[in-house]
Amino acid sequence: MGTGLWILVVILALVAGVALGFFIARRYMMSYLKKNPPINEQMLKMMMMQMGMKPSQKKINQMMAAMNKQQGK
Known part of the structure; x- marks a missing residue:
């Protein structure tokens, strides 16, 4: 069961990283567009x-x- 637990941890870390990256990129783009409007x-x-x-x-x-x-x- 040790291998199954590691796979679950890796999948959870991957999902958390993607979600966190999305929100960081979104906040960065919103601040960039506020400072440099089109x-x-x-x-x-x-x-x-x-x-x-x-x-x-x-x-x-x-x-x-x-x-x-x-x-x-």
Whole structure:
């Protein structure tokens, strides 16, 4: 029965490690996205204005579509 007990311990440790890893990765990604939000239309408009461009809504929509296509959404 010693071998069966070791197998059970290994399986339980594996399940606990996967669960713990999932929650740690989830917390890390949530904090990362809070610190570095993805680019939205407002941020894109501000960037264009800083570069000296006068952004139109059509141009912003085109750039957002190109960025979404690049990311594979």
